[in-house]
Amino acid sequence: xxxxxxxxxxxxxxxxxxxxxxxxxxxxxxxxxxxxxxxxxxxxxxxxxxxxxxxxxxxxxxxxxxxxxxxxxxxxxxxxxxxxxxxxxxxxxxxxxxxxxxxxxxxxxxxxxxxxxxxxxxxxxxxxxxxxxxxxxxxxxxxxxxxxxxxxxxxxxxxxxxxxxxxxxxxxxxxxxxxxxxxxxxxxxxxxxxxxxxxxxxxxxxxxxxxxxxxxxxxxxxxxxxxxxxxxxxxxxxxxxxxxxxxxxxxxxxxxxxxxxxxxxxxxxxxxxxxxxxxxxxxxxxxxxxxxxxxxxxxxxxxxxxxxxxxxxxxxxxxxxxxxxxxxxxxxxxxxxxxxxxxxxxxxxxxxxxxxxxxxxxxxxxxxxxxxxxxxxxxxxxxxxxxxxxxxxxxxxx
Amino acid sequence: xxxxxxxxxxxxxxxxxxxxxxxxxxxxxxxxxxxxxxxxxxxxxxxxxxxxxxxxxxxxxxxxxxxxxxxxxxxxxxxxxxxxxxxxxxxxxxxxxxxxxxxxxxxxxxxxxxxxxxxxxxxxxxxxxxxxxxxxxxxxxxxxxxxxxxxxxxxxxxxxxxxxxxxxxxxxxxxxxxxxxxxxxxxxxxxxxxxxxxxxxxxxxxxxxxxxxxxxxxxxxxxxxxxxxxxxxxxxxxxxxxxxxxxxxxxxxxxxxxxxxxxxxxxxxxxxxxxxxxxxxxxxxxxxxxxxxxxxxxxxxxxxxxxxxxxxxxxxxxxxxxxxxxxxxxxxxxxxxxxxxxxxxxxxxxxxxxxxxxxxxxxxxxxxxxxxxxxxxxxxxxxxxxxxxxxxxxxxxx
Numbered sequence: 027x028x029x030x031x032x033x034x035x036x037x038x039x040x041x042x043x044x045x046x047x048x049x050x051x052x053x054x055x056x057x058x059x060x061x062x063x064x065x066x067x068x069x070x071x072x073x074x075x076x077x078x079x080x081x082x083x084x085x086x087x088x089x090x091x092x093x094x095x096x097x098x099x100x101x102x103x104x105x106x107x108x109x110x111x112x113x114x115x116x117x118x119x120x121x122x123x124x125x126x127x128x129x130x131x132x133x134x135x136x137x138x139x140x141x142x143x144x145x146x147x148x149x150x151x152x153x154x155x156x157x158x159x160x161x162x163x164x165x166x167x168x169x170x171x172x173x174x175x176x177x178x179x180x181x182x183x184x185x186x187x188x189x190x191x192x193x194x195x196x197x198x199x200x201x202x203x204x205x206x207x208x209x210x211x212x213x214x215x216x217x218x219x220x221x222x223x224x225x226x227x228x229x230x231x232x233x234x235x236x237x238x239x240x241x242x243x244x245x246x247x248x249x250x251x252x253x254x255x256x257x258x259x260x261x262x263x264x265x266x267x268x269x270x271x272x273x274x275x276x277x278x279x280x281x282x283x284x285x286x287x288x289x290x291x292x293x294x295x296x297x298x299x300x301x302x303x304x305x306x307x308x309x310x311x312x313x314x315x316x317x318x319x320x321x322x323x324x325x326x327x328x329x330x331x332x333x334x335x336x337x338x339x340x341x342x343x344x345x346x347x348x349x350x351x352x353x354x355x356x357x358x359x360x361x362x363x364x365x366x367x368x369x370x371x372x373x374x375x376x377x378x379x380x381x382x383x384x385x386x387x388x389x390x391x392x393x394x395x396x397x398x399x400x401x402x403x404x405x406x407x408x409x410x411x412x413x414x415x416x417x418x419x420x421x422x423x424x
Numbered sequence: 425x426x427x428x429x430x431x432x433x434x435x436x437x438x439x440x441x442x443x444x445x446x447x448x449x450x451x452x453x454x455x456x457x458x459x460x461x462x463x464x465x466x467x468x469x470x471x472x473x474x475x476x477x478x479x480x481x482x483x484x485x486x487x488x489x490x491x492x493x494x495x496x497x498x499x500x501x502x503x504x505x506x507x508x509x510x511x512x513x514x515x516x517x518x519x520x521x522x523x524x525x526x527x528x529x530x531x532x533x534x535x536x537x538x539x540x541x542x543x544x545x546x547x548x549x550x551x552x553x554x555x556x557x558x559x560x561x562x563x564x565x566x567x568x569x570x571x572x573x574x575x576x577x578x579x580x581x582x583x584x585x586x587x588x589x590x591x592x593x594x595x596x597x598x599x600x601x602x603x604x605x606x607x608x609x610x611x612x613x614x615x616x617x618x619x620x621x622x623x624x625x626x627x628x629x630x631x632x633x634x635x636x637x638x639x640x641x642x643x644x645x646x647x648x649x650x651x652x653x654x655x656x657x658x659x660x661x662x663x664x665x666x667x668x669x670x671x672x673x674x675x676x677x678x679x680x681x682x683x684x685x686x687x688x689x690x691x692x693x694x695x696x697x698x699x700x701x702x703x704x705x706x707x708x709x710x711x712x713x714x715x716x717x718x719x720x721x722x723x724x725x726x727x728x729x730x731x732x733x734x735x736x737x738x739x740x741x742x743x744x745x746x747x748x749x750x751x752x753x754x755x756x757x758x759x760x761x762x763x764x765x766x767x768x769x770x771x772x773x774x775x776x777x778x779x780x781x782x783x784x785x786x787x788x789x790x791x792x793x794x795x796x797x798x799x800x801x802x803x804x805x806x807x808x809x810x811x812x813x814x815x816x817x818x819x820x821x822x
Contacts, residue, residue: 044566157564160558163453164734166730167453168732169726169730293715296691311727313717315715316712316715317712318712319709324709328706328709335562342741346455346737
């Protein structure tokens with residue numbers, strides 16, 4: 027079966043490498059081989075082992091009826107959307123690692139695939155090598171999903187793990203991560219939680235069966251987390267993790283991306299460094315967790331090739347996964363309930379005036395008091411916090 | 425689409441409950457409903473909501489062409505094998521939760537399914553609710569699997585976790601587990617590792633694509649693990665877990681089921697109580713782990729229903745998974761290499777005569793010395809151990 031790759035960057039060339047390295051076992055599992063016929067890239071790769079495959083116009087792929095499977099690893103919404111749409115409309119199935127494309131256009135591309143009797147899949151768009159998409163769409167299909175909580179960004183998890191281990195401050199760890207290639211020069215998408223936000227939007231769309239607009243999910247990153255916050259966390263026996271979360275509320279879900287205080291009896295506590303994990307609670311299954319490399323060329327390419335095998339097994343029909351192109355109204359995030367850890371310069375008497383009974387967790391630092399609230403809604407907390415004043419930092423308990 | 429359940433015990437009735445409770449979302453995902461038409465059981469259930477579905481002769485199901493999907497939750501090899509074979513030969517697809525059947529007859533039933541253009545699947549036979557079978561057969565299909573290490577028996581993991589937590593001895597914890605229903609009256613299959621052995625045989629068959637005979641896997645259970653062993657483990661910063669393991673060696677795998685010393689930076693260390701987990705290393709993916717409830721009616725039934733959705737999506741064709749009915753010659757387990765923790769009544773001078781440089785980990789107990797060996801093969805260790813004499817217990821490091 028003939029395959030085309032669009033975009034020969036880190037992941038695209040990783041896909042070619044997986045197909046080459048594991049050719050025999052893939053053929054054995056599938057009953058036929060997956061052969062690379064085209065690579066679409068504007069750049070030249072004169073020394074590449076696949077140098078005869080390169081084309082610069084996607085229409086060369088569109089018009090070749092022999093190509094049934096297409097990999098999109100270009101990134102960004104355009105021209106990826108135009109190219110993928112054309113592939114689906116010409117009867118080819120597509121797998122993508124492009125979370126921006128899936129978060130923006132996933133439901134639309136799913137409908138185009140359905141209308142053309144082909145498939146559009148995107149295992150590598152969330153969780154890198156972790157097979158979370160197929161787990162949700164092809165394994166936990168007998169369950170109502172009650173909750174998803176994901177550590178789904180390798181950069182921030184690496185940074186938080188190192189801040190915890192070495193007691194370093196945010197800026198220092200960011201510089202280190204950048205010099206090691208774990209963080210980009212402009213780290214905003216990772217450290218401000220935008221990447222995690224798109225991923226939980228995709229996961230929530232799948233479990234809800236309707237389209238979640240990622241822009242509606244309240245999102246905080248890790249750029250305000252300090253070495254002092256970790257000192258407090260440690261003294262309480264907790265770690266701090268950036269968690270993207272969706273919790274079922276009636277017929278919809280309540281979502282948030284934020285740093286959370288996580289304790290050791292929760293599996294997410296033990297997910298360190300660049301590793302990622304997605305915890306899923308089903309109404310029949312109960313708790314489960316899927317752990318692995320959330321990024322990196324080969325793990326991500328491994329997920330793309332897993333998708334190719336799925337697509338090759340289903341070239342004759344569209345496999346319904348129930349993600350409708352219909353907007354999901356998320357539950358009001360101000361009604362979410364948490365216990366909060368708060369550092370403030372306010373006086374103890376004022377704290378008790380605003381928050382009533384609290385649990386103090388002081389480290390005897392000058393000019394600040396730290397406390398843990400009772401459980402309350404976001405709306406209530408924000409009101410009391412504004413009245414208190416002098417708040418240095420706030421972290422929710424998971 | 426019409427469904428039959430054979431065997432209305434804990435899991436069979438759990439399957440009916442999942443189909444009832446989650447009917448709407450299953451229909452939404454599949455595009456049609458899964459309707460229970462028959463339940464095969466020799467017992468009478470006059471008050472059951474599905475009382476009109478009961479039959480006592482499996483041939484009633486065989487001859488009904490409307491039934492495309494059959495669940496086998498009877499347990500044991502016969503008559504389950506005869507019934508499942510008849511279902512497959514009459515063009516129906518089958519899912520089973522029966523690990524004895526899969527370990528004994530899996531490859532044979534797979535071939536019968538292939539010859540009849542149907543499917544035979546068994547997600548619930550290994551790992552209860554953890555979707556490990558579909559992960560291996562439909563997700564990690566682009567990877568050569570280099571290693572699987574599974575905590576895949578809830579009873580023993582519960583017992584070990586409690587021995588660790590409360591410092592109790594084996595017999596006491598076994599009694600408690602039996603009174604709570606976590607261990608059977610005759611606990612042999614669980615505590616001696618036979619259950620874990622069948623499960624790793626199934627997993628290894630899938631990743632190797634050939635048939636592993638579980639009787640060829642060296643298997644030790646937990647019945648020799650004592651409170652004192654846990655004292656030593658704790659003093660070294662380790663836990664003790666019953667791990668079923670397969671490691672790639674050339675064109676085959678090297679397997680073993682045994683208690684291992686596991687450290688906190690390994691995810692398996694954190695798998696406690698009745699929870700199970702399967703760690704999988706792929707040559708492209710790297711490390712991954714799948715965690716969840718390894719037993720229990722509803723988690724297991726959830727996996728069966730996930731299989732039903734898969735079967736319903738593939739009623740038109742056999743999906744190849746590459747498990748040939750051909751014997752896999754396992755690698756020589758005597759060549760496996762470990763570091764060993766040893767307790768002995770032998771003199772220190774004799775220890776050093778036999779084992780050379782060792783690391784002592786004494787707790788100052790009377791009449792015994794404890795030490796850790798260098799890494800060596802099983803064959804070499806067994807020879808030295810026999811020469812030393814007086815060995816009280818041995819546990820391998822993971």
